[in-house]
Each structure stands twice: as structure tokens, then as C-alpha cells.
Amino acid sequence: MPGFDPRAPETYWGLFRRESRLTAARRGMAITVGDPERSADGLRLDWRVEADGTETRYTLLRWDDIVAARFPRGNARRLLAVPALWWRLWRMGYVRRFRREARRFSRVIVGVHLIYLALVVFSFGAALGLVGLLPDWTRPWSWLSAPALAYAILSGLMAVTRGKPFYVAHLVDDTAFTHDHADGREARMNARLDAFADLIRAADGRAGEIVVIGHSSSSFLGIEVLDRVLARDPEFGRRGTPVSFVSIGSVIPWITLDPRAVAMRASLARVAACDAVGWLDVRAKWDWLSIHKRNPLSASRVPAPTAHRPVEIHVRIEDLIEKRILKRRKWNLFRMHFQLLMSSRDPHAFDYVAFVAGPEPVHAAIRRWRDGAEHPKARVTEQGPV
Structure with missing residues (x-):
């Protein structure tokens, strides 16, 4: 298996x-x-x-x-599911026990999710920066386009990090499967x-x-x-x-x-x-x-x-x-x-x-x-x- x-x-x-x-x-x-x-x-x-x-x-x-039905997941699902999962695991005391019983493996799993968080933050930051470069950036419609631009940037980053060296998308989706199971x-x-x-x-x-x-x-x-x-x-x-x-x-x-x-x-x-x-x-x-x-x-x-x-x-x-x-x-x-x-x-x-x-x-x-x-x-x- x-x-x-x-x-x-x-x-x-x-x-x-x-x-x-x-x-x-x-x-x-x-x-x-x-x-x-x-x-x-x-x-x-x-x-x-x-x-x-x-x-x-x-x-x-x-x-x-x-x-294949779960990986790769859509980024919208990840953005909603990952914070909810880690909130549940932290609240139930899982994270502390996981770190104690599986120190190195837990560093990989937690580390990959921190990388994912960094990619999300970077995507929003990059989107805001690009919107600020527009000649009419002060108009409301310019800022309303930032979330869609951030989502596109994040989608690209997740596609790039599906493989080595960090396999971010793979391990994030694998974690979701494990705890869903x-x-x-x-x-x-x-x-x-x-x-x-x-x-x-x-x-x-x-x-x-x-x-x-x-x-x-x-x-x-x-x-x-x-x-x-x-x-x-x-x-x-x-x-x-x-x-x-x-x-x-x-x-x-x-x-x-x-x-x-x-x-x-x-x-x-x-x-x-x-x-x-x-x-x-x-x-x-x-x-x-x-x-x-x-x-x-x-x-x-x-x-x-x-x-x-x-x-x-x-x-x-x-x-x-x-x-x-x-x-x-x-x-x-x-x-x-x-x-x-x-x-x-x-x-x-x-x-x-x-x-x-x-x-x-x-x-x-x-x-x-x-x-x-x-x-x-x-x-x-x-x-x-x-």
C-alpha cells in the first residue's frame, strides 16, 4: 500500500x-x-x-x-481549511503532543505550513505593491482588484512549490487528508x-x-x-x-x-x-x-x-x-x-x-x-x- x-x-x-x-x-x-x-x-x-x-x-x-481528488486542492479550499485545521489541533492540545513524540517530523510539517503562510502573506503584499504602482491607484476599484491579484500570485507560487525541495502543496494537502481521515x-x-x-x-x-x-x-x-x-x-x-x-x-x-x-x-x-x-x-x-x-x-x-x-x-x-x-x-x-x-x-x-x-x-x-x-x-x- x-x-x-x-x-x-x-x-x-x-x-x-x-x-x-x-x-x-x-x-x-x-x-x-x-x-x-x-x-x-x-x-x-x-x-x-x-x-x-x-x-x-x-x-x-x-x-x-x-x-488525485485531494491533491492539489484549490487554493480557496486551502485558505479556508488550513487555518481552521490548525486552530482545532492547537485548541485540542495536538500540536504540543505532536512536537514531543515526533520532533523532527513535526518540524517538517509545521515548517511547511509556515512556508505556506509566508507565501500567502507574500502574495497579498505583492498584490498591494503592484496595485500601488498603477497610475490611478487611489481609486477604490484598484484596491478591490488586489484580492484577485493576490489569489493569482498564490496559485502560481503553489504550483511552483508542488515539487522539490519543500513540496509545500503536497504536504499541506497530505496533512489535511490525514486529519480528515x-x-x-x-x-x-x-x-x-x-x-x-x-x-x-x-x-x-x-x-x-x-x-x-x-x-x-x-x-x-x-x-x-x-x-x-x-x-x-x-x-x-x-x-x-x-x-x-x-x-x-x-x-x-x-x-x-x-x-x-x-x-x-x-x-x-x-x-x-x-x-x-x-x-x-x-x-x-x-x-x-x-x-x-x-x-x-x-x-x-x-x-x-x-x-x-x-x-x-x-x-x-x-x-x-x-x-x-x-x-x-x-x-x-x-x-x-x-x-x-x-x-x-x-x-x-x-x-x-x-x-x-x-x-x-x-x-x-x-x-x-x-x-x-x-x-x-x-x-x-x-x-x-x-
Whole structure:
């Protein structure tokens, strides 16, 4: 399950195919990636992967259409919705808790919204300045044109800042989605999660194992999906088909700290308590768009039922890319956010392609890391970074 991304699902297939070639060369593996196929209902994109004799059906569960309907939003909606959202969050004590539990990530989110505020102020200031340059600027109609001019300037600025380095429009709209979903107002997403739950449940008994992977915002959406599956089928994961959940670039506390996210916190507690579903949290302290310093359960005020729940591994950026490449990429926040979905330059480090498609079952790898037989290049902890 991808994060808040409006791009076509074939983008992820292309990324996986490209990185699988690198993984094959670096690890001496034989990897074949089949062509993608969209399902008739539009809910998924499937492709087959064969790696050293192990066949994996990779399914991308789609919600890019829902993202595209929300991003980019019209500037009129942002101008009205953003102040109302932050007033609610501040009044309910969310901002203080968010800063405490997710310090660096909160700086990014708050910082991006401050940049947005600066762009709004600049737009109005520039509009007033331009009106003042008119020869008949003292006439009332001249000043009445200032708001329309400011709106046009702001629209241009938001279009320019959709991409790197700050991704202002993207992160502002992503924040709005997250808290709308916490509040239960994103009806389309709730219906989509129900459909995803049916697709995942249908794989029980038909595969060697089931692995649900949630990247970025899907770290919490994946939890909700699994909770729906378990609510419909309490024996899911207990019939002989191992089930695992893997959160990558997790931002779970981003939503669970919202006082209105009652349903999300309940889902988190139920999935955390279900020993039939293994849980691995892949973390990276260099990823500014994830929350990596705290156990997502304790940060969300949800008690962890057992030690190493979830199992956490921390991946070093030096094992994934070379230093000369890192210098070019480290301020491209979204590129770094996707790095854990790419091949590792070190053949002994965590490698996404080898992890999900290689011969070792994911549930076995999680159990190995949990029991202390650590990956040579990834260390396991109960809470916090190493």
C-alpha cells in the first residue's frame, strides 16, 4: 500500500523493476519481474516476481484516485481549511503532543505550513505593491482588484512549490487528508479500506504467506485494513498461512495523536494485540518524512502487549547509497523517503526487493530479528533508535 501519492500505479512497478535489476546484480540473484496487470475493478495492480526460484505475487492496492481528488486542492479550499485545521489541533492540545513524540517530523510539517503562510502573506503584499504602482491607484476599484491579484500570485507560487525541495502543496494537502481521515470524514477512503480488506482476506489459504506492506501514510492505513480483516475473520492468520505487516517510513503517531482519531487508536491496539499477525517496523533516522524515534504504540498511548511489538530494525543510509550520491539527494525529502523501497548497494544490508521477493519468508525474517539473530546491517530494538 503506497502513501499519499497521485501518480499512476505503474510508477511503482517501474521503480520495482528498475531496483530489482540492481539487486540482482549486487547480490548475484536471478530476478524476473513480470508485466503489470490492472484489475477490472481498478482496485489493484498485480505483477509476478521470481527470485532464485521463489515466486511472489506483488499487488499494489490503489488509492491514487482518492489522492488525485485531494491533491492539489484549490487554493480557496486551502485558505479556508488550513487555518481552521490548525486552530482545532492547537485548541485540542495536538500540536504540543505532536512536537514531543515526533520532533523532527513535526518540524517538517509545521515548517511547511509556515512556508505556506509566508507565501500567502507574500502574495497579498505583492498584490498591494503592484496595485500601488498603477497610475490611478487611489481609486477604490484598484484596491478591490488586489484580492484577485493576490489569489493569482498564490496559485502560481503553489504550483511552483508542488515539487522539490519543500513540496509545500503536497504536504499541506497530505496533512489535511490525514486529519480528515482521523475525523472519519474521508468516506471514500473508508470504503476503499473495506475493499482492500476483502482482497487480503481472499488470499488466506491460497499463498505460502501474506505480507501487507504500508509505506508512509499507509503505515496507519495498513493497520486499519488488517483490523477490518480480523473483525470479519477472527481466525485470519491462524489457519496455517502466516500473515505479516511491514510498516516502512511509518507516520502512525501523526494520526493517532489527533484526539479525534478514536477509531484509529482502537484499530492500532487490536492489531498490536493480535499475535497471529507479525509486525516489522523498518526505520531510518535519515528519513525526515517518517517518525522513527519512538515505538508507534507508546507514542500513540497504546500499551505494547509484548516486547518487540513491533519488531524494529534501523537501516543506515550509508548501506543503501554511496556518500557522493547522498550529497545530491539528502535535501530531496521525498526521494529520501522512498529510499527504503530501493535496492541496497551493500549486499548484506536491508534490501527491499530481496526482502519481499527473496527465498527467505518474511515471517521467518521477522521472527529471526525478534529472537535476536540480527541482520548484519540492521539492528533490532524494543524502543527508539540505536
